[in-house]
Amino acid sequence: MPASREAAATAALQLETLYRINRHGRLVSTLEPDNPPAPAFVLIRDARGAVWAVSQEVSPTVAATLDAWAADEGRLIHPEDPPVHAAQYLAALGGPVEAGPAFRFPMELPQPSDVVRLHDRALLATHFGGGWEEVLDEGRQPVMAVVRDNAAVSVCFSARWGDQAAEAGVETAAAARGSGLAPRVVAAWAAAVREAGRVPLYSTSWSNTASRRVAAKLGLIVYAADWSIGAKGGAGDPAPKS
Numbered sequence: 429m430p431a432s433r434e435a436a437a438t439a440a441l442q443l444e445t446l447y448r449i450n451r452h453g454r455l456v457s458t459l460e461p462d463n464p465p466a467p468a469f470v471l472i473r474d475a476r477g478a479v480w481a482v483s484q485e486v487s488p489t490v491a492a493t494l495d496a497w498a499a500d501e502g503r504l505i506h507p508e509d510p511p512v513h514a515a516q517y518l519a520a521l522g523g524p525v526e527a528g529p530a531f532r533f534p535m536e537l538p539q540p541s542d543v544v545r546l547h548d549r550a551l552l553a554t555h556f557g558g559g560w561e562e563v564l565d566e567g568r569q570p571v572m573a574v575v576r577d578n579a580a581v582s583v584c585f586s587a588r589w590g591d592q593a594a595e596a597g598v599e600t601a602a603a604a605r606g607s608g609l610a611p612r613v614v615a616a617w618a619a620a621v622r623e624a625g626r627v628p629l630y631s632t633s634w635s636n637t638a639s640r641r642v643a644a645k646l647g648l649i650v651y652a653a654d655w656s657i658g659a660k661g662g663a664g665d666p667a668p669k670s
Contacts, residue, residue, distance in 0.1 A: 437652075439479045441627065442631070444590055444591070445588050445595055452484075454484040456484055461565055468486055468523060469486070470656040471517075471655045472652050473503065473504035474503070476503060480501075482494050497513040497517065521657045526633060528636070530650070532629065532651045533649075534648070537615045543573065543612055543613055544575060568585045569589075570617060571585040572616040581603075583598065586621070593621075593629050596614055
């Protein structure tokens with residue numbers, strides 16, 4: 429996709445890239461190969477306004493109430509501010525809250541020379557636990573890595589893969605953290621996603637300082653804020669989001 433024609437990163441694009449939504453506009457699952465369950469409620473705000481979706485598991489009466497509150501949310505001004513109706517959402521649904529910034533990539537990115545496209549599952553065995561071989565499944569491509577001594581030490585993959593965009597997931601072996609590898613694999617992944625004709629996206633939680641440092645080192649730009657209630661599909665599995 430030529431740089432001048434890349435689709436804009438928006439809250440709506442983030443929502444459709446992260447989640448599978450049915451024809452009634454209700455959340456079905458996260459948009460990952462194994463279809464983990466979606467949160468009960470997702471609200472994403474950007475400078476244009478708010479988009480949201482409610483799980484199909486939530487009763488129609490409660491869903492209608494959530495819809496009415498969400499429709500009253502304004503546009504994003506300060507990314508770290510909670511939604512206007514945060515207390516009401518929590519009272520209606522309970523459950524854990526996850527919140528964080530969503531970033532877009534600048535058009536100019538570093539081109540690291542030590543990052544390769546990963547295909548060999550055996551290269552994950554040394555530093556990554558069981559189940560990480562799934563990162564090389566078709567739905568996770570492209571997968572970019574720094575390989576040292578015949579072992580991957582930092583990996584960036586597609587945590588979510590939608591029709592127009594892909595969301596980054598990144599992990600670095602404990603022994604190699606703090607050496608600047610994560611920004612390099614993320615930059616290479618973003619370039620590969622663009623070559624595939626999609627928009628690269630990156631999001632994390634406000635509490636994940638390491639992931640936010642990666643974003644800062646790459647000059648990523650906050651364009652939206654995610655806020656959700658309920659189980660976040662993929663948390664703790666071998667293919668976490670960034």
